[in-house]
Amino acid sequence: MAKQKPLVVVTRRLPDAIETRMMELFDCRLNMDDHAFTREELIAAVAEADVLVPTVTDRLDKGVLAQAGPQLRLIANFGNGVDHIDLNTAQQRGITVTNTPDVLTEDTADMTMAMILSVPRRVSEGERLIRSGKWEGWSPTHMLGHRIWGKRLGIIGMGRIGQAVARRARGFGMAIHYHNRQRLHPEIEQELEATYWESLDQMLARTDVITVHCPHTPATYHLLSARRLKLLREHAYVVNTARGEVIDESALVRMLQQGELAGAALDVFEHEPSVNPKLLEMDNVVLLPHMGSATIEGRVDMGEKVLVNIKTFVDGHKPPDRVLPNLV
Structure with a gap:
């Protein structure tokens, strides 16, 4: 019997090539109209997702993460900065956090x-x-x-x-x-x-x-x-x-x-x-409207990092870009 694919919730539109690959690899829920998630939508996402792929526009504070379901084990951030994620709460709840360093x-x-x-x-x-x-x-x-x-x-x-x-x-x-x-x-x-x-x-x-x-x-x-x-x-x-x-x-x-x-x-x-x-x-x-890293090449590279982090984690290994509270 084939192993059940993890539910991956992606909070914003990503490059087409990345979204296509995510759909192939995972049970993936995309944000097709690219709206910024409300707090209520974030709470709903962490309550059911196995993996969450947020961006800098998603504030994952203690209040949001406190309502995460037990199945949420990975937050694979699309971006290098993680100041929008409460890393201490994530660690306390056994949720691994990764980012996308170097490519930007x-x-x-x-x-x-x-x-x-x-x-x-x-x-x-x-x-x-x-x-x-x-x-x-x-x-x-x-x-x-x-x-x-x-x-x-x-x-x-x-x-x-x-x-x-x-x-x-x-x-x-x-x-x-x-x-x-x-x-x-x-x-x-x-x-x-x-x-x-x-x-x-x-x-x-x-x-x-x-x-x-x-x-x-x-x-x-x-x-x-x-x-x-x-x-x-x-x-x-x-x-x-x-x-x-x-x-x-x-x-x-x-x-x-x-x-x-x-x-x-x-x-x-x-x-x-x-x-x-x-x-x-x-x-x-x-x-400028927060576009310092906004190149097609950079966004695709970021997406590739997210894919590697998720796939590595799902396969039972430590993802390469894990972020720990004491290292930020």
């Missing part, structure tokens, strides 16, 4: 570099001007920005993505500075020609562009607090493609309004999908 590194670094370039060079402002029909032609003093060659880039979080950004930024002539929980191996530091700062405060006061690449955890919530943002110089720019909660967004908005910062480029927001309406009014801010 280059895509996110590409987008970060694009954002680092876009604000000082006023790319979005120029594009909006063209579309408005108000451009009257070239002028020697029109739309002047700032060069990034020779500027200091401060990287907060020097993991895979932070290092990938550093390699790109070096190609644009930027000096690399970084703050990390642990200092890099000397060989990597030498390769990147990177300057390590044990004190985040000291690094902030000396850099021209700050880019955030650390995960959102209780320890990093508002890591860039109002106090720390005040340490930045008036000509500095803030870039964030990590998690919105790492920056005190209200403090950032106030400083931008008062001219205490030169600009910002944000792909993530503290209360997304809600965006502070004051940000929408600012010309010196580039705003």
